[in-house]
Amino acid sequence: MQQTNPEKQCSRNRLNQSSFIHYFLVFNVWLLIFSDPAYAELTIDPLDSPGWKTVHKVILANEEVVFDDRVEVIVPAVAEDPLQVPVSVRVEGIGHIEEIRVFADLNPIQKILNFHPGKIEPFIAFRFKVQQSTPVRAAARTADGVWHVGGQWLDATGGGCTAPSVGRGLANWRETLGNVKSRLWSRTDQPDRLRFRIMHPMDTGLAAGIPAFYIEVLELKDSHGDLLAQIQSYQPVSENPFFSVDLQSSQFQGLILTGRDNNGNLINQALK
């Protein structure tokens, strides 16, 4: 049998399928023009989460967002203890940050914490509770009102040899409620650091018979009483929360932490 000339077959087919090809081409060209891949990269959820649309609406009021690696969220790949998942958020290289919101798309309570870094570094670390595998994200708002979003998936499906969380609540939690312990580090090659722990049950209100009971706001102030930074925390923050923030050692003198929980209990303590 005679070999078909590919060129000829080609042109015949092209005629036969001309309308298809036409649309195909046109479509591609439009795609090329209007879907700048760089833009797509910034607005399509890199974590491909079924909950993104919801949190974009609920947590960020559908405001303008870009996905941005410079908002670095560190969580372990697997939550060994779902009641104590460590997370840290650091924003670097996008200018002054007005606010950082930390949230988990698929948690029953998505909102975890809002942080207004004010006069300290846009960095915060703490622990929180999860119910199931979920993206954990931070959105950092720059002065132009745009939210820069970073995040990672957290696998919370099982921990093998993990000890179950038993008897976490201290029997005498009422006596220690609101007690703060803190430590400061002056460091040479990194920003100086403050770590503090507040005794508080941080009940989510999701367990039967136990109403939500959690710290709502914490304020870090300098010796003049001026606000350095503010944390709004929500139910998912872990029991007896541990916070780490970075600041200048020149701000260490006379540091004060004030705050309040949703039952009106007050926190007020000098940090050293």
Place this chain on the structure above:
Amino acid sequence: MKISINCIDASDGKISGIIKVFVSSLVHFIFFVCLSQTSLASELDYGLVAEPVAKGTYAFIGSTKYFSKNNGGNIVNTAYIVTDEGVIVIDTGPSYRYGKQMREYIEASTALPIIKVFITHHHPDHFLGNKAFADVPITTLAGVVDGIKRQGDAFTDNLYVLIGDWMKETEVYIPTEVISPGKISIGGHEIEIIALDGHTHSDMVILDHTTGMLFTGDLVFHDRTPALANANIEHWLSSLSRLQTLNYTYLIPGHGPITNNEHPMKQTSDYLSWLRTTLEQALTNGLTMPEALEMELPQSFRDLDILQEEYKRAVLQLYPRMEQHYFDK
């Protein structure tokens, strides 16, 4: 663009060819999936083969990885000793299925009955096969029984998530007999039960003086990063010093290959000492848990399987406790 048009245009035949291949591979795929589903449901096989260690002593050596649906949780070493009176089993594996297959293997290899099961500690990969030996005295230290009562159900739930179908019909079966440390004689073997701790709150070591076999349980890991879920590093290190004073010909670790020397004891204690120092330093330098998680690990531990994974797990397990302690000071 030219190239892509050519491809589309000239490939009428090609496309139908591709479709044919696609359809036929789809059919094969569906067939294969159905086939493997059926075999999954009916006969997940650990393929256990015992390694002879000394006269009458055999060990089933598991993988040095973590629990997965691929390995069915066979990440553990179990063993048996054929004595004049009958067989002594040491640990029963991660699931009822494992225990059953282990028992079938042992019973096919000897006419003697199984007369005793020892459980080294309360971790799920060491005792969840117990139900397959329900007609045999299952013996361990009192602390191990407590541990199983306290955490057994949570461990079982976790393993159902991690290894799935392999766990079918597995449930916590509490050891039936408590033993105190000391020497006992079974079928001509002089067996010493040594009560230590550190890997968990209660770790049983078995030394067979007749053959010189040392069954260390999880106090010794070999070429595998130690697991620290219930660990107390101080206690673990002093237990290892104690083990180093014993006389033995072969050492059967809880995880990893059998040896005739103390190398795995040293490997385990080196890692534990390093881990303790590293985390204490991290804490006194003000590092957060995510920062401790991201730390670079020394080359000297490259022989330890799943180092990154177990190190991270250890940080998640130990660091919160250490932080509480540090801030309470």
